[in-house]
Amino acid sequence: MRFLVTGGAGYIGSHACLRLLDDGHVVTVVDNLVRGHRGAVDALRAAGGARLAFLEADLADTATLERALRDDRIDTVLHFAGLTNVGESMEQPLEYHRTNCAGGISLLQAMKTTGVRRIIFSSTAATYGEPPQSAMPLTESTPQCPINPYGRSKLQFEEVLRGECAALKESSPLAAIALRYFNVAGADAKERVGEDHRPETHLIPICLQVALGARPHLTIYGNDYETPDGTCVRDYVHVEDLVDAHLAALTALTPAQFRCWNVGIGRGYSVRAVLESCRRVTGHAIPAIDGPRRAGDPAALYADPTAIMRDMHWRAQWTDLDRIVSSAWKWMRAHPRGYA
Ligand code: UFG
Secondary structure (H helix, E strand, O other): OEEEEEOOOOHHHHHHHHHHHHOOOEEEEEEOOOOOOHHHHHHHHHHHHHHEEEEEOOOOOHHHHHHHHHHOOOOEEEEOOOOOOHHHHHHOHHHHHHHHHHHHHHHHHHHHHHOOOEEEEEEEHHHHEOOOHHHOOEOOOOOOEOOOHHHHHHHHHHHHHHHHHOOOOOOOOOEEEEEEEOEEEOOOOOOOOOOOOOOOOOHHHHHHHHHHOOOOOEEEEOOOOOOOOOOOEEOEEEHHHHHHHHHHHHOOOOOOOEEEEEEOOOOOEEHHHHHHHHHHHHOOOOOEEEEOOOOOOOOEOOEOOHHHHHHHOOOOOOOOHHHHHHHHHHHHHHOOOOOO
């Protein structure tokens, strides 16, 4: 198959591209390299050779997207490009809406003009907001009430997709799936690509950077949440399991239907539990200090993956936190400065 992958030079997008290339598909990556890495594109080129095309372009550039969709005879779009930091979104809400929602609309417009009608969209558990503990674990029908601009911008684009799939009198209706990711971690087993955010804000890489000596300590954002140890609880899913979910979703795309699935392992770990795991895996003391809460953080988020297991026969293979952390650690030790 022939794929256009937005955000293919980013963390999750690059892992998805690698898998597609390893499986023999043809991939066009569109990435503005604001958050993505040229080094990731190089790794993809090494894996895919002539089956990989790269376009340095912004989602807002509808004309370039149209050209790529048409010239490269794309049949399916995987849409990873976006801004993804909860804390940053509280400071730059407009940027988040512009990139995550308006950028998505530009892509959809290009797809409509060129007749490309299949899209899988990277959505997020942040669209659920701050559900009550009684709502945990989260199913796809848990009400979506985001509490930060990141979650709102992703939910808005879900709504745009839903509307397009339901468009009346559409002779070639859109088929769209949103996968609502929980906390993604880990790296390619062959260490060809991995997690490298600038700035890094995510818990596991920050703990590992402390172990590498690149940071003095971890700051735990809040110890007074209503959770068993007072720190936030999240559901950590390995990036390879997440890529598997995308491959499974390809077979579930149905014209005129918008569908969504949660992708998590169904178990929550607290910030302290993750820290302990990183200490075990690295053998480093990883000093940590308690700090104030980070704006926009819900206390606990973890998935009920029943629907994706039932509908797509997807199963998380990486269910042990130490294994997930080990995978991230392997990449980080091999690439202590990331793609730099
Ligand atoms: N945390 C710290 N110290 C740090 C970094 C993070 O205590 O230095 C805490 C956060 O407060 C949070 C937890 O670790 O409680 C996880 O934080 P991350 O920044 O790693 O991830 P988020 O939970 O903020 O966000 C991620 C994804 C979102 C997704 C969300 C939902 O980036 O796309 O998980 O589970 F929506």
